[in-house]
Amino acid sequence: MAKNEAITQRKKKEKKDPVNIIAPLVVLAIIYVGLEIGLRVFDVPAYVMPTPTNILIGTIKSFDIILPDLLFTIKIICIGFCIAIPAGIVLAALFSQFDIIVKAMQPVVIWLVITPMITLIPLMTLWLGTDPNLRVIVVIIQATPIICLNTLNGFIHVEQEKLEFAKSIGASKFETFIHITFMNALPQVFTGIKLGCIFSTIGAVSADFVSRGMGLGDRIIKFLKYSNFEQSYGCIVLIALIGISLYTIVSAIEKRIVLWKK
Amino acid sequence: MANKVFSVKEISKSFGSEKNGNYMEVIKNISMDIYEKEFIVILGNSGCGKSTYLKILGGIESATTGSMELNGENIGACIPPEKLKKFGFVFQNNNLLPWRTAEGNLRIMLKIMKLKGEQWEKRIDEMLEIVGLLDYKKVYPHELSGGMKQRVGIARALVHDPDILILDQPLGALDAITRKMLSYELLNIWKKTQKTIVMVTNNVDEAILLANRIFVLSNKPAVITHEIEVDIPVEERNTMIGQNARYNELREQINNIIRATR
Missing domain, CATH: 1.10.3720.10 (MetI-like)
Structure with a gap:
């Protein structure tokens, strides 16, 4: 029985592991902020690429x-x-x-x-x-x-x-x-x-x-x-x-x- | 003499045709009578056609010539589908269905053989109990070790309560220690279930430990060269069998036969 429990526990862990959700979100945030800053610093015209915030608005x-x-x-x-x-x-x-x-x-x-x-x-x-x-x-x-x-x-x-x-x-x-x-x-x-x-x-x-x-x-x-x-x-x-x-x-x-x- | 359960009469199997020049005779005129509760072991070098022979016994292939008799009834050169319930087949490398749990692998047998009802459901648990894996009922094969998988394979072949259990080198794919342990376990399973067993192996020690009778096959085309009665009583077959004088005598004899086989 012990082994059974161990397996179910492992499955639950895999499912709930927050890293799987947080990691991609962090990357997304980095891309967002990076684009926002980069586009503004280099003054990229809107027809090439508008800033993410402007796209959102x-x-x-x-x-x-x-x-x-x-x-x-x-x-x-x-x-x-x-x-x-x-x-x-x-x-x-x-x-x-x-x-x-x-x-x-x-x-x-x-x-x-x-x-x-x-x-x-x-x-x-x-x-x-x-x-x-x-x-x-x-x-x-x-x-x-x-x-x-x-x-x-x-x-x-x-x-x-x-x-x-x-x-x-x-x-x-x-x-x-x-x-x-x-x-x-x-x-x-x-x-x-x-x-x-x-x-x-x-x-x-x-x-x-x-x-x-x-x-x-x-x-x-x-x-x-x-x-x-x-x-x-x-x-x-x-x-x-x-x-x-x-x-x-x-x-x-x-x-x-x-x-x-x- | 005990009841004759199954008898094989002059079975041959060949592949290809003489016309195409790829004709190959794999087994030739094999006959054997199998009695109730007997443990028969077929010994032979690898590639001699012993697996092909078992596949005929298991209904996977049909014989080219010859016939078989089950409980006195002639069933021809190929086991008819309705008679397959009488046989349980254990494959060399477990051959479990990876998409089914241990329990599910047993259940598919009952499903396809249309065995419904409470007693069969209970039998799934009983068989897993016999092979000592009841706790691993809900576990998928990839989470089990090699020896455990093979034990599920054995339980699967027993679940529909067959008359004859056919084992195709069941321990062949295992490491030496697991192999040894499982061979004793096989002995216990045989004692407990009282089935008729036909097993193929290439290991002499295993053969003597388990068998009532050993058949030695020659190389291709396989014919029976020797039939050896193993007259060691069941009570003496245990981990101490190595000290048994008769065991060592038989071992010597069979090893000599195999050395001379070509």
Whole structure:
């Protein structure tokens, strides 16, 4: 029993260790103060980079203008992301059932990952019309392949011994997939999803840049046109925050589920 | 004479085909009768095909020719899935599922074999108790030592109450001290559970300590060259066995056989 307690105690310690939270905050504060001082001392013009305080003030002042675009971008990213995760995993699961399909599809998926979706957006506007909600499709096409690729990688690299174990206990093909192959790939699935966070954000903002009219990407350009550099930078920070929040949420879920990694 | 539980008739296994020139005969015409509560040890040099033979007994592979008989019923060249419940397989390097706790590793057996109910739940605890790891129920494999992992592996192979326990070099991946300790423990487990056990090893001392009968295999293609009855009573098998005259006699005999094997 003593050992058990020791382990739970260690886990609790890891969770509550304040250094993990304080250290990044300190770095953030140093960057903030450093930029503030540096930009003022060297008299950097606002169109190169406004001081952090001015960015903060400008953004808060214009927040009522930014808010609808912020919500729109969050909506696009979240919907796209939520469709891309199951799509990527299901596709990978289907591909992994047959060696020949893995061999055939892997280059295609890699090709899809590499192609920057921003190049396709003008064409897609042409095919699909200009409804801003269609930007979800850009996010899906951008995020699905990377999730699929990582998941597939996990699905096809299962130790032979684990499969032999499944065989020795008479597990069906489906049971083997659920209990062995999928669980074995779970860390890689999460890597894929985390990369998907980044790709979704990139996809949504590039769609804004090209299609215009709505979204944080569009708002950045609008602010720039009227020389509102503080607000432009504010939007960039907000976009980064969306990405970071998604990433943090996924990491937190991963830590709760993938307990067997040191 | 005790009941014949399992018998193997003229089993052979080959890989490849003569046409492609990669034909390889791994085991050849192996026959053996296994009686209830017997501890059988198969000795052979590494790479002689003894693991392949065990994989056939464990239902992981099928034999090329030959047949097997379980409780007097002919089951052909491959153990059918519904009969796998009668066997428990212990792998060389524990082969625990890292994403499941010690308890979870035992539970998956019951789940896949569809053994539900209170008595099976209780059996999980009983088996962990037998291998002395009840306190480590909720611990993940990566937090356990090599010997402890292997003990969970043994508990896992026993949890569904199989008739025959198959051990594929269960102590092979352990350090010398743990190996010694675990071999005595294996002896105790056998005494306690009264199972029929078939074990493969390449360690003569271990073989004599544990076995009722020892089969010595030749190198590839493996055939049984010797069958040795170990007539040391169970009561005399303990840490003092090294002083037993019969033990040393057998040891000498088997070592000579193995030296002559090629």
